[in-house]
Amino acid sequence: MTLKSHIPNFLSAIRIIVAPIFIYTFTSGLYLVSLMIIIFTGVTDAMDGYIARKIGATSDIGAYLDVISDFIFILACFLAYTINDWYDPLVLLLIIIMFCMFIGTSGLKKPVYDPVGKYLGAYLMVMIFLSILSPEILVRQILLILLLILCLVSVISRFSVFIAKN
Numbered sequence: 001m002t003l004k005s006h007i008p009n010f011l012s013a014i015r016i017i018v019a020p021i022f023i024y025t026f027t028s029g030l031y032l033v034s035l036m037i038i039i040f041t042g043v044t045d046a047m048d049g050y051i052a053r054k055i056g057a058t059s060d061i062g063a064y065l066d067v068i069s070d071f072i073f074i075l076a077c078f079l080a081y082t083i084n085d086w087y088d089p090l091v092l093l094l095i096i097i098m099f100c101m102f103i104g105t106s107g108l109k110k111p112v113y114d115p116v117g118k119y120l121g122a123y124l125m126v127m128i129f130l131s132i133l134s135p136e137i138l139v140r141q142i143l144l145i146l147l148l149i150l151c152l153v154s155v156i157s158r159f160s161v162f163i164a165k166n
Contacts, residue, residue, distance in 0.1 A: 008052035009062055011044045015069040019076035026080035026132075034080075035132050041073055042125060070121050071099045077128045086131060086140060091147075095124065098151055105162045116150070116157040123150055 018037055026034040048066055052058045075095055081087045098120060127143045 004055060005057035007055075008048040008057055009065055011048035011051070012062070012065045012069040014044050015041045015073040019073045022073070023076050023080045023083075026077075027083050031132060035129075038077070038125075038129050038132065042129070045070060045125070067102070067121070070125075071095075074121065074124045074128065081128075081131060086135070087144065091144065094147070094151060098154065101155065101158060105158055115161070117154040120150060120154050123147065 018041060022034055022037045025037065045066070048062075052062055075092065078087060078092050078095060082089050082092060098117075102117065124147070127147060130143060131140055
């Protein structure tokens, strides 16, 4: 393996590193800095997979690192939002349950994406972005309702795929 083949995993790891920085900036009221961190992590998330495919450095470990780094960053964002009373702490529990379900039905060798669930992480990132961009309570309530619907459909989709494969 060349040094170049580690770039995608490094980009994924950056999201883990900036997670506590986001918590600090958001809870300190530095919303513009927090928004820039969200945009930065979105760019690194898009780039890691693109670069991995482009240089032929895709791997199951890299795919899991990508998912885990997304999960950690998303959880950090919603923790910060919860600390500032933007979302109920039960949202954190829902995100953890959905991640555990993903891991539990994927196993530890290769991530298994259901047709709906693969968009859940993307929706959560959009939700994080829209929540800070437009912090009105009504916007957050609509985003939360959409999250609940997406999670429900994802659970049904995931178990359908899981049952079909076993």
